[in-house]
Amino acid sequence: MSDRLTRATRVELSALAKRYGDPIVARARITVGFADPIKRADRFGEVCMVVRGPTGRILLITKDIYPRGAFRLPTGGIAHGESVEAALRRETREETGLEVEVRRFLGWVDYLPLEGDKAIFHTFAFLLEETGGTLGSLDPDERILAYREVEPGELDAVADRLDAVTSQPSEEIGGDWADWGRFRSVVHRVVSKGLRVP
Numbered sequence: 001m002s003d004r005l006t007r008a009t010r011v012e013l014s015a016l017a018k019r020y021g022d023p024i025v026a027r028a029r030i031t032v033g034f035a036d037p038i039k040r041a042d043r044f045g046e047v048c049m050v051v052r053g054p055t056g057r058i059l060l061i062t063k064d065i066y067p068r069g070a071f072r073l074p075t076g077g078i079a080h081g082e083s084v085e086a087a088l089r090r091e092t093r094e095e096t097g098l099e100v101e102v103r104r105f106l107g108w109v110d111y112l113p114l115e116g117d118k119a120i121f122h123t124f125a126f127l128l129e130e131t132g133g134t135l136g137s138l139d140p141d142e143r144i145l146a147y148r149e150v151e152p153g154e155l156d157a158v159a160d161r162l163d164a165v166t167s168q169p170s171e172e173i174g175g176d177w178a179d180w181g182r183f184r185s186v187v188h189r190v191v192s193k194g195l196r197v198p
Contacts, residue, residue, distance in 0.1 A: 003110060003119035004044040012084055013108070013124070020105040020126065024194045027110045027119075028186045034175025038111065038121040038183070043077035045122030047088040048187050050106060050195075051096060053130045057149035059096065060158065064145045065172045067165050071148055071158065072184050073191065075123065084124055092128060094139040096147075100128035106194035109187055123187045125194070152195045159188035 005013075017023060032038065037046060050073060051059040060071040076091025078084055085102075092100055107125040112118065137144040150158065165181030173180055 003122070005119075005122065009044075009084065016084060016105050016124075020102055023105040023108045023125070024190050024197070025108045025110075026186070026190050027112060029112050029114055030183045030186070031179045032113050032120065033179030034170075034173045034177075034183070036173040037075075037077060039174070040077065043079055045078050045124065046075045047078060047084060047091055048107070048123050048125035048191065049074045049076070049088065049092045049095070049100075050125055050127045050191055051092070051098060051100060051130055052103075052127060052152075053149060055149070056152070058152055058155065059130075059135075060148050060150060061095065062145050062148075063143045065143060065170070066145075067168070067177050067181075070162065070165055070177075070181065071146075072162060073125070073155075073158075073188060075187075078124075088124075088126055088128075095137055095142055095144065097133050097136045097138050098130050099132035101131055103127040103129050104194070107187060107190035109190055111183065111186070125187055125191050127195070152192070155188045155192035155195070159185040159192070162188065 061074045062071045074095045078087040104127040109123040110119040111121040162181040162185035167178035
């Protein structure tokens with residue numbers, strides 16, 4: 001498969017799998033009807049932060065630009081030349097303000113367009129255990145409006161709600177919110193499955 005991963009990133013992902021467990025690997029065909037984040041030139045993929053709090057519930061976010069009620073797992077871009085783990089730690093701090101420990105490598109999603117076999121974007125999901133800090137974004141550019149927590153078993157329902165986002169054009173994402181919602185739903189289903197694996 002042709003994709004955007006460098007040899008160094010592949011070597012790192014292999015090392016992360018040995019350290020934190022083999023992830024569920026998924027390939028998803030998506031409608032590329034939006035630009036942000038999959039067409040941004042400053043990244044080849046993203047980390048997905050599955051932050052588990054002291055109660056065992058999972059952290060979700062929404063941003064001020066999102067359709068009303070659209071909550072999702074937080075994600076953050078991996079810059080070219082940046083390691084996956086460095087991006088994970090940086091983005092977790094920026095978006096949540098929390099201190100965490102990495103527990104598991106839950107999922108690796110390759111996104112493909114409706115036609116062709118070249119992956120155009122990647123998401124790497126990690127289970128993180130909250131160990132301290134105060135919840136709140138440290139980067140105002142993230143535009144996080146609110147946080148909420150859900151039980152791990154609710155993630156499929158979160159994916160269903162993202163799949164059902166109403167079609168509406170948006171300059172903020174350079175495309176349609178419905179396409180964005182279907183793209184965003186994928187990792188929630190992968191994470192839900194990964195959390196059920198002992």
